[in-house]
Amino acid sequence: MSSELKPYKKTVYPDYESLVLDWPAERVLRITISRGKVNAMNYQLHHDISQIWRLIDRDQDVNAVIVTGAGDYFSAGGDFATDSRIPHDYNLMLEMLKDAREIVENMICCNKPIISAINGPAAGGGLAVALMADITIAARNAKLVEGHTRLGVAAGDHAALIWPLLCGMAKAKYYIMTGEPISGEEAERIGLVSLCVDDAKLMDKTIEVATRLANGPPTGLRWTKQTLNGWLRQAWPIFEASSGLETLGFFGPDLLEGMAAHQEKREPNFNPRSPL
Numbered sequence: 001m002s003s004e005l006k007p008y009k010k011t012v013y014p015d016y017e018s019l020v021l022d023w024p025a026e027r028v029l030r031i032t033i034s035r036g037k038v039n040a041m042n043y044q045l046h047h048d049i050s051q052i053w054r055l056i057d058r059d060q061d062v063n064a065v066i067v068t069g070a071g072d073y074f075s076a077g078g079d080f081a082t083d084s085r086i087p088h089d090y091n092l093m094l095e096m097l098k099d100a101r102e103i104v105e106n107m108i109c110c111n112k113p114i115i116s117a118i119n120g121p122a123a124g125g126g127l128a129v130a131l132m133a134d135i136t137i138a139a140r141n142a143k144l145v146e147g148h149t150r151l152g153v154a155a156g157d158h159a160a161l162i163w164p165l166l167c168g169m170a171k172a173k174y175y176i177m178t179g180e181p182i183s184g185e186e187a188e189r190i191g192l193v194s195l196c197v198d199d200a201k202l203m204d205k206t207i208e209v210a211t212r213l214a215n216g217p218p219t220g221l222r223w224t225k226q227t228l229n230g231w232l233r234q235a236w237p238i239f240e241a242s243s244g245l246e247t248l249g250f251f252g253p254d255l256l257e258g259m260a261a262h263q264e265k266r267e268p269n270f271n272p273r274s275p276l
Contacts, residue, residue: 011059018045019052020070024207027063027214029056033126034070040079041125043096049129050099053106053114063214065110066206067129068117074142077124080259086250097247100125104158104239107132108229111222113213117206118142118184118193128158131166134225135209136193138184139202144192148246150179151262152254152270156246161239165231167191 013021018035031052033039041049056062069075086093103125107114116133123145130136130144138144146163148155155176163172167190175182188196197205213221249255254270261268 008060011055011061013052013055014048016048016052018042019048024066024203025211025214027061028066028207028210029059029062029064030066030068032068032070033075033129037071038073038076038121039069039071039126040076042079042082043092046078046082046096046103046125047099049125050102050106053110056112057106057110059112062112063216063218064210065112065114066117066210067114067133068203068206069119069122069126071120073120073126074116074118074122074130075124075126076121077126077147080263083250084259087255093247093250097243100128100157101240101243103128104132104161108232111225113210113221113225115206115210115213117202118144119199119202121145123147125157131162131192132158135195135213137195137197137202137206137209138187138193139199140184140196141199142184142187144182144184144187145179146176147179149177150258150268152252152256152258152268153249154242154245156243158239160242161232161235163192165235 018033020032020034022030022032024030033045033049035042035045056065082096086096107129113135114133115135115137116130118130118136118138119142120139121143122130124147127144127146146155146159148157148159159172159176163176171190174180182192184193184196187193195205257270258268
């Protein structure tokens with residue numbers, strides 16, 4: 001059997017509607033989420049950010065990846081036009097559930113180091129992308145919001161899987177269950193992110209870290225990532241349960257009140273009695 005490698009074939013990325021790709025340093029691919037003022041995720045953006053990691057995994061020109069948001073936001077998560085359709089469109093619900101799962105799964109399985117530059121508010125699926133990166137760098141004034149419970153559904157996406165590993169169970173339960181926003185500075189203090197830097201220095205620092213990784217030993221770094229992510233694979237049943245229960249919540253009355261309160265910019269008035 002020949003030991004020769006197959007001829008190199010350059011990876012071609014689709015012309016994404018809401019993802020901008022560029023190369024800020026040699027062998028460093030940067031993904032910028034860009035959709036409207038707050039980079040909210042419609043179906044297409046949610047799908048694209050879930051699938052791009054498979055292409056990156058096979059791209060021999062990439063040794064490190066940066067993911068960030070355009071403008072003042074990283075990503076506000078799902079947009080309400082899409083989310084409000086889910087209780088009435090079973091097939092859409094299945095597609096969104098599959099893509100939510102694959103955001104997490106594909107980022108874990110992508111063999112290239114991923115660095116997130118959290119430049120502003122991050123919530124929902126946007127927060128999942130930000131925190132599932134291997135190295136997370138937050139601007140001092142970034143705002144991380146795990147807001148599922150404020151909307152009336154279980155915390156799916158990523159939080160139940162990774163927050164207890166990052167910042168411990170006590171802090172994870174407090175912030176996930178209250179939905180209290182976390183600044184970049186506080187996120188670093190509790191161990192939720194790797195680093196916090198001044199807003200103006202965020203991208204320079206991120207490119208510095210990405211370049212260092214891109215110039216490092218490819219197999220050593222990739223196998224180290226694979227090994228460390230064994231902790232997340234062990235906890236995978238927790239993620240599956242959280243995703244399923246979040247989806248179930250989309251068909252209950254709490255979500256309707258939570259979404260209405262959010263759109264009307266008021267505190268939600270949930271029914272305090274539940275047969276659960």
